[in-house]
Amino acid sequence: MPESTEHLVKSFDADLKKLRDLLTEMGGIVESQVALAAQAIAERDAAAATRAVEADPQVDALEREIEQFVIRMLALRQPMASDLRLIVAALKITGDLERIGDYAANVAKRSIVLAQYTLPFSLTGLVHMAHMVQEQLKMIIDAIGASDTAKAIEVWRSDRVVDDLYTALFRELITYMMEDPRNITPCTHLLFIAKNLERIGDHATNVAETLYYAVEGEVLSEARPKGDTSAYTVVRPKE
Secondary structure (H helix, E strand, C coil), X not given: CCHHHHHHHHHHHHHXXXXXXXXXXXXXXXXXXXXXXXXXXXXXXXXXXXXXHHCHHHHHHHHHHHHHHHHHHHHHHXXXXXXXXXXXXXXXXXXXXXXXXXXXXXXXXXXXXXXCCCCCCCCHHHHHHHHHHHHHHHHHHHHHHHCCHHHHHHHHHCHHHHHHHHHHHHHHHHHHHHHCHHHHHHHHHXXXXXXXXXXXXXXXXXXXXXXXXXHHCCCCCCCCCCCCCHHHCCCCCCC
């Protein structure tokens, strides 16, 4: 291989590594946001909630940096095949990560408001759901760094469990609201928190699908596993 060509190959490999490093850095910050939001719910920790919200501008800045880096790589490197898929996938992945950061910040903000209320019921289910999506996110960030499609598939399949947890929480919170009108305001905040967590799981699943395509060159052939959709039905009080 001529020296100039070898230099170009090494330089391009360095760019690809930098791109993966930027993605994992962004993912690490978002994962920390989700962990802090979970802590804020479980422990009524306003300081953790504040840190989760304050990390959001850093996530937005990394999204812009990755977008600019991808555009530069496309313009100067003219990548092909799997390299091209990875570079284009990075744009989609950063979009999903940025949304996850937004949802985590929303959860944190509502946890601060929620701390003002005395709740007559346990938040164990909600905390469990938060830890589940945190684990999903950790796994998919690890998968990005290692181009690990097995982990991506595991995250993709775990979405059903998160959906089922959301449905169970939805029913439980509606029941509390019907039993005592004083529960309506805090339960409304909890419903929004649960929905934000469910959406974090959806975006982690999006990342898993994108990563699988970037590495394998084909889409996941199965339909995305979804849980019980009865949370969208009308819940009526007993006669």
